[in-house]
Amino acid sequence: MSQTLDTLNTRFALPHTLVFSESVPGWPVAEITTPLASARVALHGAHVLSWQPAGQQPVIWVSQAAFFEPGKPVRGGVPVCWPWFGAVPGKTLHGFVRTMLWQLRSAEQDAGGQVVLRLGLTDDATTRAVWDHAFDLELVVTVGLTLTLALTTRNTGDAPLSITQALHTYLCTADITQTTVQGLDGTPYLDKVQAFAVCQQSGDVTFSGETDRIYTDTTADSLIQDGASRRSIRISKQGSASTVVWNPWVEKEKTMADMAPGEHRQFLCVETCNAGPDAVTIAPAMTHTLAATISVV
Numbered sequence: 411m412s413q414t415l416d417t418l419n420t421r422f423a424l425p426h427t428l429v430f431s432e433s434v435p436g437w438p439v440a441e442i443t444t445p446l447a448s449a450r451v452a453l454h455g456a457h458v459l460s461w462q463p464a465g466q467q468p469v470i471w472v473s474q475a476a477f478f479e480p481g482k483p484v485r486g487g488v489p490v491c492w493p494w495f496g497a498v499p500g501k502t503l504h505g506f507v508r509t510m511l512w513q514l515r516s517a518e519q520d521a522g523g524q525v526v527l528r529l530g531l532t533d534d535a536t537t538r539a540v541w542d543h544a545f546d547l548e549l550v551v552t553v554g555l556t557l558t559l560a561l562t563t564r565n566t567g568d569a570p571l572s573i574t575q576a577l578h579t580y581l582c583t584a585d586i587t588q589t590t591v592q593g594l595d596g597t598p599y600l601d602k603v604q605a606f607a608v609c610q611q612s613g614d615v616t617f618s619g620e621t622d623r624i625y626t627d628t629t630a631d632s633l634i635q636d637g638a639s640r641r642s643i644r645i646s647k648q649g650s651a652s653t654v655v656w657n658p659w660v661e662k663e664k665t666m667a668d669m670a671p672g673e674h675r676q677f678l679c680v681e682t683c684n685a686g687p688d689a690v691t692i693a694p695a696m697t698h699t700l701a702a703t704i705s706v707v
């Protein structure tokens with residue numbers, strides 16, 4: 411049963427802190443405002459759309475041309491890619507949960523003033539038709555001076571589950587050509603731009619063309635240095651063995667109906683993943699948690 415705007419506001423709103431709105435009918439969004447930060451989280455896809463810690467410029471990027479519609483992914487924010495990352499023949503890219511309506515399970519403010527949303531999704535006839543497994547999926551979003559997303563997969567079936575997954579974070583940057591990612595020096599990666607050639611990172615990641623890489627077997631933090639605005643963003647992670655770095659650059663951007671011209675200059679994706687060879691297997695009744703914490707440092 412989907413939750414109506416009235417139900418959400420009656421059950422979960424927090425005075426002066428959390429309210430639910432629906433500027434697109436049937437597409438509810440949790441709007442969070444606290445002294446620590448502001449953020450917006452759509453129930454479709456359990457999709458974080460924005461996060462701006464106090465005293466900082468926005469950290470999470472969304473395209474001017476993004477679609478906000480049931481059944482369509484949003485270009486920007488933090489799409490949840492699950493139970494597969496990337497392409498699977500005959501299936502939608504990046505799994506199916508980023509376009510599904512999740513249930514809000516709880517909304518609270520903790521002792522430190524952070525707002526904690528718990529969103530969930532379980533298998534049903536729709537999910538069984540595309541992926542015939544029993545599961546419970548829960549995303550806990552903690553909004554404060556840092557932003558934490560923790561995605562827990564519970565195997566509620568009686569056979570092992572194998573998944574790949576991503577917290578596909580789009581980050582604002584003032585100028586991609588002056589942006590670097592530290593933390594991946596020496597790490598092997600699969601280069602999608604070169605037909606998945608196996609390469610090795612040398613030094614910081616820099617951007618001068620289409621970049622689409624799965625860094626494997628890495629649990630390291632990523633430090634994004636936004637040279638033009640002199641800002642650094644750290645992503646630390648848990649339960650993640652891969653990091654994806656993506657920017658479509660000029661030509662690929664033109665093929666995307668949900669990106670405006672030139673927007674590739676304003677963002678990069680640094681994604682907390684278990685992708686490619688880093689698939690995760692979860693035994694019956696067991697759980698796995700993939701988590702990312704984003705901070706401006």
Ligand code: BG6
Nearest residue numbers: 483503504578602622623654656
């Ligand atoms: C990245 C992939 O994670 O997501 C890219 O590595 C892909 O290959 C990009 O193009 C965006 O995917 P989508 O489905 O949101 O357009």
